[in-house]
Amino acid sequence: MSESRHKKPVLYSYFRSSCSWRVRTCLNWKGIDYEIKPVNLLKEEQEVPTLEIDGLVLTQSIAIIEYLEETHKENPLLPEDPGERALVRSIVQAIASDTQPVTNLRVIKYAGEDHKEEWAKHWMSVMFKGIEDQLARVAGDYCVGNKVTLADVCLVPQVFNAQRVNVDMTQFPTIQAIADRLLELEAFKRAHPYRQIDCPADLKEN
Amino acid sequence: MSESRHKKPVLYSYFRSSCSWRVRTCLNWKGIDYEIKPVNLLKEEQEVPTLEIDGLVLTQSIAIIEYLEETHKENPLLPEDPGERALVRSIVQAIASDTQPVTNLRVIKYAGEDHKEEWAKHWMSVMFKGIEDQLARVAGDYCVGNKVTLADVCLVPQVFNAQRVNVDMTQFPTIQAIADRLLELEAFKRAHPYRQIDCPADLKEN
Numbered sequence: 110m111s112e113s114r115h116k117k118p119v120l121y122s123y124f125r126s127s128c129s130w131r132v133r134t135c136l137n138w139k140g141i142d143y144e145i146k147p148v149n150l151l152k153e154e155q156e157v158p159t160l161e162i163d164g165l166v167l168t169q170s171i172a173i174i175e176y177l178e179e180t181h182k183e184n185p186l187l188p189e190d191p192g193e194r195a196l197v198r199s200i201v202q203a204i205a206s207d208t209q210p211v212t213n214l215r216v217i218k219y220a221g222e223d224h225k226e227e228w229a230k231h232w233m234s235v236m237f238k239g240i241e242d243q244l245a246r247v248a249g250d251y252c253v254g255n256k257v258t259l260a261d262v263c264l265v266p267q268v269f270n271a272q273r274v275n276v277d278m279t280q281f282p283t284i285q286a287i288a289d290r291l292l293e294l295e296a297f298k299r300a301h302p303y304r305q306i307d308c309p310a311d312l313k314e315n
Numbered sequence: 316m317s318e319s320r321h322k323k324p325v326l327y328s329y330f331r332s333s334c335s336w337r338v339r340t341c342l343n344w345k346g347i348d349y350e351i352k353p354v355n356l357l358k359e360e361q362e363v364p365t366l367e368i369d370g371l372v373l374t375q376s377i378a379i380i381e382y383l384e385e386t387h388k389e390n391p392l393l394p395e396d397p398g399e400r401a402l403v404r405s406i407v408q409a410i411a412s413d414t415q416p417v418t419n420l421r422v423i424k425y426a427g428e429d430h431k432e433e434w435a436k437h438w439m440s441v442m443f444k445g446i447e448d449q450l451a452r453v454a455g456d457y458c459v460g461n462k463v464t465l466a467d468v469c470l471v472p473q474v475f476n477a478q479r480v481n482v483d484m485t486q487f488p489t490i491q492a493i494a495d496r497l498l499e500l501e502a503f504k505r506a507h508p509y510r511q512i513d514c515p516a517d518l519k520e521n
Contacts (some may be wrong), residue, residue: 163397172404179397192371193387198378199345205411206377211422217439220426231425 112161118143123150127209127266128170131156133300137176139181147307150214158271160231171205175258185222186259197252197253202244204267208236212270229274237271240264241281248283250290257294265291318492324349324368328462329356330511333415333472334376335364339511340468343502345387353513356420377411390436392465403459406449407468410473414442418476444479446489453487456496463500471497475508 120136128150134145148155160167163180167173178186185196200298210216212229220228245251252260268288271278278285291297300306301304303314326342328335336507337446342349348516349368354361369386372381382394389474393400418435426434453459474494477484484491497503506512509520 143467165400165401167398167401167405168407169405169412171408172401175404176397176401179400191382192369194385195371195373195378195382198381199373199375202375202377202411205408206375206416210416216417216438232422270517 121146121148121157121159123148123157124302126157128265130175131170131262132158135177137296137299139184148151197258197260200252201263204263205242226274233271233276237281241284244283261291327352327354327363329363329364330508330514332363336472337376337468338364339506343505344424345390352487396473403464403466406458407469409446410431410469432480439482447462447490451490467497
């Protein structure tokens with residue numbers, strides 16, 4: 110086993126990147142001590158999130174959080190039952206595949222400077238409608254019943270993004286209530302963009 | 316255990332939907348006998364793919380194939396090692412999150428009738444560049460080494476989509492060679508859009 114396996118994990122992160130935020134939440138939730146190396150996403154220096162852990166260099170947020178789930182069994186973020194796991198992952202994918210990539214910075218820029226907010230708002234509203242309907246059926250305190258799962262890890266950053274482009278969240282009361290509840294939890298609070306070391310001073314909270 | 320658990324799985328599928336195609340390939344690969352109910356995606360009758368299996372109704376292709384992987388251990392599509400699993404899932408996500416959703420039908424339509432092909436071509440080219448670079452490092456006969464994985468299941472439909480919008484695939488020789496190799500395998504052949512019952516006669520192959 111190489112020495113690198115015993116080093117503290119390093120997360121390359123950008124404070125406002127929702128994919129970085131997912132990984133920060135997951136690391137916090139699992140009680141994994143890690144170091145953050147900030148990357149300025151606007152300058153596109155490096156792919157975020159990237160996690161150096163166990164001698165590996167991992168990319169893509171969902172691949173990373175599935176890895177953390179498989180290798181750190183404490184504080185699980187997936188249920189044991191395969192059907193429930195599929196349900197959690199379907200919500201993860203509704204956010205991480207259907208919603209976030211269509212509304213990320215480079216895509217909305219390409220859609221045209223004049224239409225940026227309109228584009229993001231349109232797609233988030235369309236996608237949130239489907240997620241709201243699904244959550245109205247399966248949610249408890251959190252996305253799937255009363256335990257925090259990977260679906261919740263993905264939901265919070267997406268709600269933050271929606272609020273930034275002025276999506277009318279009163280249309281999505283289940284989503285909003287769950288996100289509010291999650292942000293009372295320490296692991297989620299500490300992962301918030303405004304608590305990150307690379308957050309500009311005028312936005313920063315402590 | 317309810318009676319529904321013993322029924323043949325039913326897949327709601329559209330012949331040209333790349334997400335349906337992923338699930339068809341996976342079911343074929345695992346040797347699971349299933350029935351296809353065609354859905355006309357253009358009329359948006361129902362979410363595809365949807366899989367009725369084991370008394371459950373599953374949506375979202377990646378959630379479905381992870382479920383099949385967890386419940387049908389034969390012919391695995393993920394390696395055993397967590398680091399390798401993360402690598403496979405990072406390629407899955409590069410396709411299923413970064414590429415496909417940004418270039419699917421409803422998004423390119425919204426981008427504007429005049430720019431449809433240009434939009435799809437632009438994003439597929441950008442994303443394939445990253446995937447090509449990654450595969451050049453980790454591929455063997457298939458995406459990750461010499462065993463077929465979920466990354467391959469996702470790659471083939473995306474290459475088909477790229478060819479449909481005239482992406483210059485000579486820029487991506489590793490991707491193209493792997494896709495060609497995969498389409499020689501029976502499970503992939505049988506999942507091809509042109510072999511589906513809802514494929515129009517003028518496109519159909521047998």
